[in-house]
Amino acid sequence: MIPERLVNWVALLGLLAVPLWAVVVDEPFTITLVTRAVILAIAAVGLNIALGIGGLVSLGHAVFFGIGGYAMGILAYHAQTFTSLNLIGLVIPGTKSMPVIWLVAIVISALAAWIIGLLSLRTSGVYFIMITLAFGQMFFYFAISWSAYGGEDGLSIYVRNGFPGLNTLVPIQFFGLCLVLLCVVLFLNARLQNAPFGLALNAARQVPTRVETVGLNPVRLKLVAFVISGAITGLAGALFADLNRFVSPTMFSWQLSGELIVLIIIGGVGRLYGPVIGACLFVALEHWLGGLTEFWHVYLGLILLAIVLFARGGIIGLLTGKEGAHV
Amino acid sequence: MSDAILQTRNLKKRFGALAATDDVSIDLRAGEIHAIIGPNGAGKSTLIAQICGGLAPDSGTVHLMGRDVTQDSTADRARAGLARTFQISALAMEDTVLENVVLGALGASGRPWQFWTRALSDRSLTAIAEAALERVGLIDQRHMRCAALSHGQRRQLEVAVALTLSPKAFVMDEPMAGLGAEGSHQMTALLDQLRAEAPILLVEHDMDAVFALADRISVLVYGKVIASGSVDEIRSSSTVRVAYLGEEA
Ligand SMILES: Nc1ncnc2c1ncn2[C@@H]1O[C@H](COP(=O)(O)OP(=O)(O)OP(=O)(O)O)[C@@H](O)[C@H]1O
Ligand SMILES: [Mg+2]
Numbered sequence: 366m367i368p369e370r371l372v373n374w375v376a377l378l379g380l381l382a383v384p385l386w387a388v389v390v391d392e393p394f395t396i397t398l399v400t401r402a403v404i405l406a407i408a409a410v411g412l413n414i415a416l417g418i419g420g421l422v423s424l425g426h427a428v429f430f431g432i433g434g435y436a437m438g439i440l441a442y443h444a445q446t447f448t449s450l451n452l453i454g455l456v457i458p459g460t461k462s463m464p465v466i467w468l469v470a471i472v473i474s475a476l477a478a479w480i481i482g483l484l485s486l487r488t489s490g491v492y493f494i495m496i497t498l499a500f501g502q503m504f505f506y507f508a509i510s511w512s513a514y515g516g517e518d519g520l521s522i523y524v525r526n527g528f529p530g531l532n533t534l535v536p537i538q539f540f541g542l543c544l545v546l547l548c549v550v551l552f553l554n555a556r557l558q559n560a561p562f563g564l565a566l567n568a569a570r571q572v573p574t575r576v577e578t579v580g581l582n583p584v585r586l587k588l589v590a591f592v593i594s595g596a597i598t599g600l601a602g603a604l605f606a607d608l609n610r611f612v613s614p615t616m617f618s619w620q621l622s623g624e625l626i627v628l629i630i631i632g633g634v635g636r637l638y639g640p641v642i643g644a645c646l647f648v649a650l651e652h653w654l655g656g657l658t659e660f661w662h663v664y665l666g667l668i669l670l671a672i673v674l675f676a677r678g679g680i681i682g683l684l685t686g687k688e689g690a691h692v
Numbered sequence: 693m694s695d696a697i698l699q700t701r702n703l704k705k706r707f708g709a710l711a712a713t714d715d716v717s718i719d720l721r722a723g724e725i726h727a728i729i730g731p732n733g734a735g736k737s738t739l740i741a742q743i744c745g746g747l748a749p750d751s752g753t754v755h756l757m758g759r760d761v762t763q764d765s766t767a768d769r770a771r772a773g774l775a776r777t778f779q780i781s782a783l784a785m786e787d788t789v790l791e792n793v794v795l796g797a798l799g800a801s802g803r804p805w806q807f808w809t810r811a812l813s814d815r816s817l818t819a820i821a822e823a824a825l826e827r828v829g830l831i832d833q834r835h836m837r838c839a840a841l842s843h844g845q846r847r848q849l850e851v852a853v854a855l856t857l858s859p860k861a862f863v864m865d866e867p868m869a870g871l872g873a874e875g876s877h878q879m880t881a882l883l884d885q886l887r888a889e890a891p892i893l894l895v896e897h898d899m900d901a902v903f904a905l906a907d908r909i910s911v912l913v914y915g916k917v918i919a920s921g922s923v924d925e926i927r928s929s930s931t932v933r934v935a936y937l938g939e940e941a
Contacts, residue, residue: 571785
């Protein structure tokens with residue numbers, strides 16, 4: 366069987382090689398496609414911290430994706446219309462700077478995750494899934510009715526936001542930026558997973574009573590995991606909006622939350638690179654199957670079914686011969 | 693107040709019509725092993741759950757080191773110095789043996805909010821963890837997955853995790869179950885040493901171990917303490933013989 370490390374490196378090199386090849390043969394659309402996969406991977410890495418390590422099946426992670434998206438949309442909208450944002454007496458100017466937008470996206474998503482987590486973590490199992498889903502729907506309908514920022518139609522941003530020293534309008538440069546962020550997030554995830562926090566969280570998923578009997582609070586551990594998770598997914602949302610130069614309420618949709626879970630399951634729940642492999646496969650299927658048939662989701666469903674039934678560890682579990690999936 | 697480390701006063705717990713704990717007042721003094729014996733379903737585990745948190749009594753109190761902890765959470769009681777082992781192992785099965793004990797050391801350190809350092813490279817944690825594994829005789833299995841351990845080894849690991857907490861009192865629910873003759877022997881020797889570090893409230897079915905170890909024995913039947921006394925007193929008590937020890941007398 367193939368060592369997991371090798372699978373990870375191949376995935377990462379593949380992510381680097383395909384867009385470079387696309388530059389050579391001048392196929393910018395392929396670069397956009399891979400960028401999309403990288404951004405979805407970042408969102409899913411975020412979710413995987415809550416889901417894979419913490420065992421929190423959140424069907425509301427689109428909330429953070431959407432918050433990131435709207436953080437970008439709103440700030441850039443005010444910048445492009447030369448207006449400013451009035452927030453209960455506080456006048457905030459818009460911005461076209463990615464780092465500032467990212468920071469705002471991360472902070473607001475983290476805050477939202479903290480509040481949602483505080484309320485949702487009073488429950489567990491199916492109830493947790495339902496509550497997170499309900500929060501997702503709340504944000505979705507709020508965005509639809511928020512006419513100041515496009516309501517149902519969403520917001521278009523004319524020019525992609527900037528990053529110091531880069532020309533983000535060049536697809537490969539924006540891709541590079543996203544790939545670096547994916548690597549950063551993966552590195553954070555790897556460190557966190559092996560740190561005392563990760564060890565305790567991992568145990569809190571498996572046996573909360575044990576964690577309590579050694580004097581730790583499993584709910585608090587899960588809450589912090591949920592906040593970190595939401596913040597990362599929020600960052601991905603800001604990038605996603607910048608990729609499309611468009612943000613709309615669909616970023617809050619429960620389908621998106623579901624897709625994030627699906628791609629993690631396909632890649633391998635709790636595996637560091639599970640979200641990466643899952644996102645690549647998901648985008649590839651969406652593209653190829655989506656081009657062949659309108660009902661590509663049916664095929665995606667079949668693949669998911671096959672994996673759940675025959676390969677509990679996802680693609681990575683299948684390749685490395687380690688079945689042990691949790692959740 | 694007395695010099696008891698751990699004390700219950702008039703604990704009562706009903707499950708519907710069943711009085712699982714019926715006015716139980718026991719205490720655990722420094723340096724002793726206080727054994728709780730009783731037939732299956734007598735309410736021993738239920739009593740332990742109320743002492744350690746996880747199950748709220750209908751009435752009555754639990755004091756640890758003279759402080760009322762009846763309303764405290766399980767985690768708070770653990771931090772206050774109570775170490776519990778479970779009758780049915782509560783271990784992280786996907787983790788290694790070492791990771792399970794490091795979790796204990798981490799709980800005792802009270803510093804789980806570290807996101808960057810490697811837990812298994814932190815000597816302040818692994819030293820405590822490995823010392824505990826050494827004492828229960830599981831050091832050679834430290835890199836094994838917990839799920840691969842035998843039933844008896846899981847009992848040993850339960851005790852090892854409790855050791856990492858350096859508690860004020862141990863509360864152990866059948867640590868000998870499934871250990872086999874030699875394992876029981878080693879565990880008996882370990883508990884014998886341990887009482888000098890912290891007293892042990894010991895629920896156990898293995899009568900040889902109980903008679904070898906206990907300073908005092910309380911007999912629980914239908915949730916009630918029907919007798920309490922030294923090993924000799926309990927052995928010779930006719931009530932106990934009728935109610936419980938019948939076949940051994
Ligand atoms: N959560 C519960 N709900 C209802 N009844 C319960 C519950 N927990 C325990 N009981 C009942 O309370 C009684 C005492 O159970 P307990 O597990 O404390 O016994 P025990 O003395 O530990 O027995 P054993 O020696 O088999 O471990 C039993 O009749 C059991 O069925
Ligand atoms: Mg019991």
